[in-house]
Amino acid sequence: MTAAGRPAAAGAGAGGTAVVVEAPGEHRLVPHEPRDPAPGEALVEVHAAGICGSDREVYQGNRPEGYVRYPLTPGHEWSGTVRRVGAGVPRALVGRKVVGEGFRNCQVCDRCHAGETTLCSAGYEETGFTQPGAMAATLTLPARLLHVLPDDADLSAAALLEPAACIAAAALKANAVPGERVAVVGTGTLGMFAVQFLRANSPSELLVVGTRDDRESLSRQFGASDFRTKDRPLPDDFDVVIETAGSADAARTAASLLRRGGRLVLTGIPAPGAGGLDPTDLVVRQLEVHTVFGAPPDAWAHTVRVFAAGLLDPLPLVTHELPLAEFPEAIELVGSGDPKVGKVLLRP
Numbered sequence: 001m002t003a004a005g006r007p008a009a010a011g012a013g014a015g016g017t018a019v020v021v022e023a024p025g026e027h028r029l030v031p032h033e034p035r036d037p038a039p040g041e042a043l044v045e046v047h048a049a050g051i052c053g054s055d056r057e058v059y060q061g062n063r064p065e066g067y068v069r070y071p072l073t074p075g076h077e078w079s080g081t082v083r084r085v086g087a088g089v090p091r092a093l094v095g096r097k098v099v100g101e102g103f104r105n106c107q108v109c110d111r112c113h114a115g116e117t118t119l120c121s122a123g124y125e126e127t128g129f130t131q132p133g134a135m136a137a138t139l140t141l142p143a144r145l146l147h148v149l150p151d152d153a154d155l156s157a158a159a160l161l162e163p164a165a166c167i168a169a170a171a172l173k174a175n176a177v178p179g180e181r182v183a184v185v186g187t188g189t190l191g192m193f194a195v196q197f198l199r200a201n202s203p204s205e206l207l208v209v210g211t212r213d214d215r216e217s218l219s220r221q222f223g224a225s226d227f228r229t230k231d232r233p234l235p236d237d238f239d240v241v242i243e244t245a246g247s248a249d250a251a252r253t254a255a256s257l258l259r260r261g262g263r264l265v266l267t268g269i270p271a272p273g274a275g276g277l278d279p280t281d282l283v284v285r286q287l288e289v290h291t292v293f294g295a296p297p298d299a300w301a302h303t304v305r306v307f308a309a310g311l312l313d314p315l316p317l318v319t320h321e322l323p324l325a326e327f328p329e330a331i332e333l334v335g336s337g338d339p340k341v342g343k344v345l346l347r348p
Helices: 053-060 161-174 189-199 213-221 250-256 279-284 297-308 324-334
Strands: 017-023 026-031 041-051 077-085 097-100 138-142 146-148 181-185 205-210 226-229 238-243 258-266 288-291 318-323 343-347
Touching (some): 017 324, 041 097, 077 138, 146 297, 161 189, 161 238, 161 297, 181 250, 189 205, 189 213, 250 258, 324 343
Parallel strands (some): 181 205, 238 258, 258 288
Antiparallel strands (some): 041 077, 041 138, 077 097
Protein backbone atom coordinates (compact mmCIF):
# COMPACT_ATOMS: atom_id res chain seq x y z
CA MET A 1 0.00 0.00 0.00
CA THR A 2 1.29 3.45 -0.84
CA ALA A 3 0.40 6.46 1.26
CA ALA A 4 0.59 10.00 -0.01
CA GLY A 5 -0.03 11.46 3.41
CA ARG A 6 -1.91 10.24 6.47
CA PRO A 7 -3.17 13.41 8.14
CA ALA A 8 -4.63 13.15 11.59
CA ALA A 9 -8.40 13.00 11.52
CA ALA A 10 -10.17 16.01 12.89
CA GLY A 11 -11.92 15.47 16.19
CA ALA A 12 -15.66 15.90 16.54
CA GLY A 13 -15.15 19.32 18.02
CA ALA A 14 -12.84 20.54 15.25
CA GLY A 15 -14.02 21.96 11.97
CA GLY A 16 -11.65 20.36 9.51
CA THR A 17 -12.37 20.51 5.80
CA ALA A 18 -14.79 19.08 3.25
CA VAL A 19 -14.86 18.56 -0.50
CA VAL A 20 -17.77 20.27 -2.24
CA VAL A 21 -18.53 19.58 -5.91
CA GLU A 22 -20.34 22.75 -6.93
CA ALA A 23 -21.21 21.53 -10.43
CA PRO A 24 -19.73 19.05 -12.90
CA GLY A 25 -15.99 19.64 -13.09
CA GLU A 26 -16.02 22.26 -10.34
CA HIS A 27 -14.97 21.54 -6.76
CA ARG A 28 -13.70 23.40 -3.69
CA LEU A 29 -12.07 22.41 -0.43
CA VAL A 30 -14.06 24.31 2.18
CA PRO A 31 -14.03 24.69 5.98
CA HIS A 32 -16.23 22.05 7.53
CA GLU A 33 -18.33 22.63 10.62
CA PRO A 34 -19.78 19.45 12.16
CA ARG A 35 -23.59 19.41 12.26
CA ASP A 36 -24.92 18.49 15.68
CA PRO A 37 -27.02 15.33 15.53
CA ALA A 38 -30.76 15.88 15.69
CA PRO A 39 -33.02 13.36 17.45
CA GLY A 40 -32.39 9.94 15.96
CA GLU A 41 -29.06 10.96 14.42
CA ALA A 42 -25.37 10.33 15.09
CA LEU A 43 -22.26 12.35 14.32
CA VAL A 44 -19.40 10.24 12.99
CA GLU A 45 -15.74 11.25 12.77
CA VAL A 46 -14.73 10.01 9.32
CA HIS A 47 -11.64 7.82 9.16
CA ALA A 48 -11.57 7.24 5.40
CA ALA A 49 -13.77 7.59 2.34
CA GLY A 50 -13.38 5.42 -0.74
CA ILE A 51 -13.72 6.60 -4.33
CA CYS A 52 -15.51 4.56 -6.96
CA GLY A 53 -16.66 5.07 -10.53
CA SER A 54 -19.91 6.70 -9.43
CA ASP A 55 -17.95 9.43 -7.60
CA ARG A 56 -16.13 10.08 -10.84
CA GLU A 57 -19.53 10.31 -12.55
CA VAL A 58 -20.60 12.91 -9.99
CA TYR A 59 -17.49 14.98 -10.67
CA GLN A 60 -17.74 14.67 -14.45
CA GLY A 61 -21.49 15.26 -14.53
CA ASN A 62 -22.56 12.06 -16.26
CA ARG A 63 -24.47 10.45 -13.42
CA PRO A 64 -28.10 9.78 -14.46
CA GLU A 65 -30.55 12.61 -13.86
CA GLY A 66 -32.25 12.36 -10.49
CA TYR A 67 -29.33 10.46 -8.94
CA VAL A 68 -27.23 13.48 -7.92
CA ARG A 69 -27.96 16.90 -6.44
CA TYR A 70 -25.43 19.73 -6.66
CA PRO A 71 -23.72 21.32 -4.78
CA LEU A 72 -22.64 18.16 -3.02
CA THR A 73 -20.09 16.69 -0.63
CA PRO A 74 -19.46 13.22 -2.14
CA GLY A 75 -18.53 10.09 -0.26
CA HIS A 76 -20.79 7.04 0.05
CA GLU A 77 -18.06 4.54 0.94
CA TRP A 78 -16.72 5.32 4.40
CA SER A 79 -15.82 4.23 7.91
CA GLY A 80 -15.48 6.13 11.15
CA THR A 81 -16.15 6.44 14.85
CA VAL A 82 -19.30 7.77 16.52
CA ARG A 83 -18.55 10.92 18.51
CA ARG A 84 -21.99 12.28 19.43
CA VAL A 85 -25.59 11.09 19.28
CA GLY A 86 -28.92 12.87 19.29
CA ALA A 87 -31.93 12.30 21.50
CA GLY A 88 -33.38 8.81 21.31
CA VAL A 89 -30.11 7.18 20.22
CA PRO A 90 -28.36 4.83 22.68
CA ARG A 91 -25.31 6.54 24.15
CA ALA A 92 -23.53 3.20 24.00
CA LEU A 93 -22.89 4.01 20.32
CA VAL A 94 -20.49 6.80 21.24
CA GLY A 95 -16.91 5.66 20.67
CA ARG A 96 -17.90 2.68 18.51
CA LYS A 97 -16.40 2.04 15.10
CA VAL A 98 -19.08 2.03 12.42
CA VAL A 99 -19.99 1.95 8.75
CA GLY A 100 -23.33 3.07 7.39
CA GLU A 101 -25.97 2.37 4.78
CA GLY A 102 -26.28 4.97 2.06
CA PHE A 103 -29.94 4.80 1.05
CA ARG A 104 -32.09 7.24 3.07
CA ASN A 105 -35.28 5.21 2.85
CA CYS A 106 -38.65 6.43 4.14
CA GLN A 107 -39.27 3.37 6.41
CA VAL A 108 -43.05 3.43 5.86
CA CYS A 109 -43.74 2.33 2.26
CA ASP A 110 -44.49 -1.29 1.36
CA ARG A 111 -41.02 -1.87 -0.04
CA CYS A 112 -39.32 -0.53 3.09
CA HIS A 113 -41.54 -2.70 5.28
CA ALA A 114 -40.45 -5.68 3.18
CA GLY A 115 -36.80 -4.80 3.85
CA GLU A 116 -36.22 -3.71 0.25
CA THR A 117 -34.99 -0.25 1.20
CA THR A 118 -33.15 0.30 -2.09
CA LEU A 119 -36.58 0.17 -3.79
CA CYS A 120 -38.15 2.77 -1.49
CA SER A 121 -41.17 4.21 -3.30
CA ALA A 122 -40.70 7.64 -1.73
CA GLY A 123 -37.89 8.34 -4.20
CA TYR A 124 -34.12 8.14 -4.34
CA GLU A 125 -32.03 9.72 -1.59
CA GLU A 126 -28.49 8.52 -0.87
CA THR A 127 -25.52 9.69 1.18
CA GLY A 128 -22.88 11.19 -1.08
CA PHE A 129 -25.21 11.72 -4.04
CA THR A 130 -28.27 13.66 -2.92
CA GLN A 131 -27.32 14.03 0.76
CA PRO A 132 -23.97 15.20 2.23
CA GLY A 133 -21.34 12.48 2.09
CA ALA A 134 -18.18 11.46 3.91
CA MET A 135 -15.48 13.44 2.07
CA ALA A 136 -15.39 15.67 5.13
CA ALA A 137 -14.07 15.58 8.67
CA THR A 138 -17.43 14.39 10.01
CA LEU A 139 -20.71 12.99 8.76
CA THR A 140 -24.07 13.35 10.51
CA LEU A 141 -26.73 10.81 9.51
CA PRO A 142 -29.66 8.78 10.88
CA ALA A 143 -28.31 6.39 13.52
CA ARG A 144 -30.60 3.63 12.23
CA LEU A 145 -28.31 3.39 9.17
CA LEU A 146 -25.22 2.54 11.22
CA HIS A 147 -23.67 -0.92 11.54
CA VAL A 148 -21.32 -1.39 14.48
CA LEU A 149 -17.93 -3.01 13.88
CA PRO A 150 -15.75 -4.98 16.29
CA ASP A 151 -13.55 -2.81 18.49
CA ASP A 152 -10.40 -4.13 16.79
CA ALA A 153 -11.68 -3.54 13.24
CA ASP A 154 -9.28 -1.93 10.76
CA LEU A 155 -11.12 1.22 9.67
CA SER A 156 -9.15 1.53 6.42
CA ALA A 157 -10.36 -1.93 5.45
CA ALA A 158 -13.87 -1.15 6.69
CA ALA A 159 -14.10 1.86 4.35
CA LEU A 160 -14.63 -0.69 1.56
CA LEU A 161 -17.62 -2.38 3.16
CA GLU A 162 -20.13 -0.35 1.12
CA PRO A 163 -19.13 -1.96 -2.21
CA ALA A 164 -18.80 -5.24 -0.34
CA ALA A 165 -22.40 -4.88 0.87
CA CYS A 166 -23.60 -4.38 -2.71
CA ILE A 167 -21.94 -7.66 -3.63
CA ALA A 168 -23.32 -9.31 -0.50
CA ALA A 169 -26.77 -8.43 -1.87
CA ALA A 170 -25.81 -10.21 -5.09
CA ALA A 171 -24.46 -13.23 -3.21
CA LEU A 172 -27.67 -13.50 -1.19
CA LYS A 173 -29.76 -13.39 -4.37
CA ALA A 174 -27.50 -15.95 -6.04
CA ASN A 175 -28.11 -18.28 -3.09
CA ALA A 176 -25.15 -20.50 -3.93
CA VAL A 177 -24.96 -23.66 -1.86
CA PRO A 178 -21.87 -25.73 -1.02
CA GLY A 179 -20.64 -27.84 -3.88
CA GLU A 180 -22.07 -25.73 -6.70
CA ARG A 181 -19.92 -24.47 -9.57
CA VAL A 182 -19.80 -20.67 -9.40
CA ALA A 183 -18.21 -17.93 -11.48
CA VAL A 184 -17.51 -14.20 -11.34
CA VAL A 185 -17.27 -11.92 -14.38
CA GLY A 186 -15.16 -8.85 -13.61
CA THR A 187 -11.93 -8.40 -11.68
CA GLY A 188 -12.29 -4.96 -10.12
CA THR A 189 -13.14 -4.25 -6.49
CA LEU A 190 -16.65 -5.69 -6.84
CA GLY A 191 -15.39 -8.79 -8.60
CA MET A 192 -12.83 -9.50 -5.91
CA PHE A 193 -15.49 -9.14 -3.22
CA ALA A 194 -17.74 -11.51 -5.17
CA VAL A 195 -14.95 -14.09 -5.18
CA GLN A 196 -14.62 -13.83 -1.40
CA PHE A 197 -18.36 -14.12 -0.71
CA LEU A 198 -18.76 -17.09 -3.05
CA ARG A 199 -15.65 -18.78 -1.66
CA ALA A 200 -17.21 -18.64 1.82
CA ASN A 201 -19.97 -20.96 0.51
CA SER A 202 -17.50 -23.77 -0.31
CA PRO A 203 -18.07 -24.13 -4.07
CA SER A 204 -16.67 -27.10 -5.94
CA GLU A 205 -15.24 -24.70 -8.52
CA LEU A 206 -14.84 -20.90 -8.59
CA LEU A 207 -13.97 -19.38 -11.96
CA VAL A 208 -13.06 -15.74 -12.49
CA VAL A 209 -13.39 -14.24 -15.97
CA GLY A 210 -11.67 -10.94 -16.70
CA THR A 211 -9.79 -8.99 -19.33
CA ARG A 212 -6.33 -8.76 -17.74
CA ASP A 213 -3.97 -11.63 -16.95
CA ASP A 214 -2.41 -9.60 -14.14
CA ARG A 215 -5.58 -10.07 -12.05
CA GLU A 216 -5.15 -13.83 -11.87
CA SER A 217 -2.85 -13.79 -8.84
CA LEU A 218 -5.20 -11.68 -6.73
CA SER A 219 -8.22 -13.71 -7.86
CA ARG A 220 -6.55 -16.91 -6.71
CA GLN A 221 -5.42 -15.25 -3.48
CA PHE A 222 -9.07 -14.58 -2.69
CA GLY A 223 -10.15 -18.13 -3.49
CA ALA A 224 -10.60 -18.60 -7.24
CA SER A 225 -9.80 -22.09 -8.48
CA ASP A 226 -9.59 -21.04 -12.14
CA PHE A 227 -9.00 -17.81 -14.05
CA ARG A 228 -9.52 -17.01 -17.71
CA THR A 229 -9.59 -13.90 -19.85
CA LYS A 230 -12.82 -13.59 -21.81
CA ASP A 231 -11.05 -14.05 -25.15
CA ARG A 232 -10.23 -17.67 -24.21
CA PRO A 233 -12.64 -20.61 -24.53
CA LEU A 234 -15.16 -20.47 -21.69
CA PRO A 235 -17.33 -23.20 -20.15
CA ASP A 236 -21.13 -23.17 -20.31
CA ASP A 237 -22.18 -25.33 -17.38
CA PHE A 238 -21.94 -23.25 -14.21
CA ASP A 239 -24.69 -23.12 -11.61
CA VAL A 240 -24.24 -19.51 -10.52
CA VAL A 241 -22.63 -16.44 -12.09
CA ILE A 242 -22.25 -12.97 -10.56
CA GLU A 243 -21.46 -10.22 -13.07
CA THR A 244 -19.59 -7.15 -11.76
CA ALA A 245 -17.82 -5.72 -14.80
CA GLY A 246 -20.42 -3.36 -16.22
CA SER A 247 -18.83 -3.52 -19.68
CA ALA A 248 -20.85 -3.57 -22.89
CA ASP A 249 -20.76 -7.34 -23.30
CA ALA A 250 -20.41 -8.44 -19.65
CA ALA A 251 -24.04 -9.54 -19.22
CA ARG A 252 -23.91 -11.77 -22.31
CA THR A 253 -20.57 -13.23 -21.28
CA ALA A 254 -21.97 -14.01 -17.83
CA ALA A 255 -25.14 -15.63 -19.22
CA SER A 256 -23.09 -17.78 -21.61
CA LEU A 257 -21.31 -19.39 -18.66
CA LEU A 258 -24.51 -20.84 -17.19
CA ARG A 259 -26.00 -24.29 -17.47
CA ARG A 260 -29.69 -24.61 -18.30
CA GLY A 261 -31.63 -23.38 -15.27
CA GLY A 262 -28.60 -21.54 -13.89
CA ARG A 263 -28.76 -18.38 -11.79
CA LEU A 264 -27.36 -15.03 -12.91
CA VAL A 265 -26.97 -11.85 -10.85
CA LEU A 266 -26.10 -8.61 -12.65
CA THR A 267 -24.52 -5.74 -10.71
CA GLY A 268 -22.66 -3.73 -13.36
CA ILE A 269 -24.19 -0.66 -15.01
CA PRO A 270 -22.85 -0.38 -18.57
CA ALA A 271 -22.86 2.73 -20.72
CA PRO A 272 -25.83 3.26 -23.08
CA GLY A 273 -25.76 0.97 -26.08
CA ALA A 274 -24.58 -2.15 -24.30
CA GLY A 275 -25.67 -5.51 -25.63
CA GLY A 276 -28.68 -6.97 -23.84
CA LEU A 277 -29.58 -10.54 -23.00
CA ASP A 278 -31.37 -12.58 -25.64
CA PRO A 279 -34.95 -13.16 -24.35
CA THR A 280 -35.26 -16.36 -26.39
CA ASP A 281 -32.09 -17.71 -24.78
CA LEU A 282 -33.37 -16.78 -21.33
CA VAL A 283 -36.67 -18.59 -21.89
CA VAL A 284 -35.35 -21.68 -23.65
CA ARG A 285 -32.57 -22.21 -21.11
CA GLN A 286 -34.84 -21.19 -18.22
CA LEU A 287 -32.25 -18.91 -16.71
CA GLU A 288 -32.98 -17.18 -13.42
CA VAL A 289 -31.86 -13.54 -13.61
CA HIS A 290 -31.53 -11.07 -10.72
CA THR A 291 -30.15 -7.54 -10.54
CA VAL A 292 -28.70 -5.46 -7.71
CA PHE A 293 -28.52 -1.69 -7.21
CA GLY A 294 -27.24 -0.79 -3.77
CA ALA A 295 -27.48 -2.80 -0.58
CA PRO A 296 -30.49 -3.31 1.71
CA PRO A 297 -30.08 -3.83 5.48
CA ASP A 298 -29.81 -7.63 5.35
CA ALA A 299 -26.88 -7.38 2.90
CA TRP A 300 -25.15 -4.86 5.17
CA ALA A 301 -25.64 -7.07 8.22
CA HIS A 302 -24.31 -10.07 6.28
CA THR A 303 -21.25 -8.08 5.18
CA VAL A 304 -20.38 -6.93 8.68
CA ARG A 305 -20.75 -10.50 10.02
CA VAL A 306 -18.50 -11.93 7.31
CA PHE A 307 -15.95 -9.13 7.83
CA ALA A 308 -15.96 -9.63 11.61
CA ALA A 309 -15.44 -13.36 11.11
CA GLY A 310 -12.28 -12.70 9.08
CA LEU A 311 -13.73 -14.09 5.85
CA LEU A 312 -13.57 -10.77 3.99
CA ASP A 313 -10.21 -9.08 3.40
CA PRO A 314 -10.56 -5.66 1.72
CA LEU A 315 -7.05 -4.31 2.41
CA PRO A 316 -5.25 -5.95 -0.53
CA LEU A 317 -7.57 -3.95 -2.81
CA VAL A 318 -6.36 -0.59 -1.43
CA THR A 319 -3.40 0.85 -3.35
CA HIS A 320 -3.54 4.57 -2.53
CA GLU A 321 -4.43 6.67 0.50
CA LEU A 322 -4.46 10.43 -0.10
CA PRO A 323 -5.33 13.48 1.99
CA LEU A 324 -8.70 15.09 1.32
CA ALA A 325 -7.02 18.05 -0.38
CA GLU A 326 -5.91 15.73 -3.19
CA PHE A 327 -9.47 14.93 -4.28
CA PRO A 328 -8.87 15.85 -7.95
CA GLU A 329 -5.72 13.70 -8.07
CA ALA A 330 -7.67 10.83 -6.54
CA ILE A 331 -10.42 11.19 -9.15
CA GLU A 332 -7.80 11.09 -11.91
CA LEU A 333 -6.20 7.98 -10.41
CA VAL A 334 -9.54 6.17 -10.38
CA GLY A 335 -10.11 6.94 -14.05
CA SER A 336 -6.53 6.48 -15.22
CA GLY A 337 -6.86 2.88 -16.35
CA ASP A 338 -3.48 2.20 -14.71
CA PRO A 339 -3.43 -1.49 -13.69
CA LYS A 340 -1.44 -0.52 -10.59
CA VAL A 341 -4.35 1.57 -9.27
CA GLY A 342 -6.82 -0.31 -7.15
CA LYS A 343 -9.01 1.21 -4.47
CA VAL A 344 -8.24 4.83 -3.60
CA LEU A 345 -9.05 6.16 -0.13
CA LEU A 346 -9.26 9.78 1.00
CA ARG A 347 -8.31 10.58 4.60
CA PRO A 348 -9.83 13.74 6.16
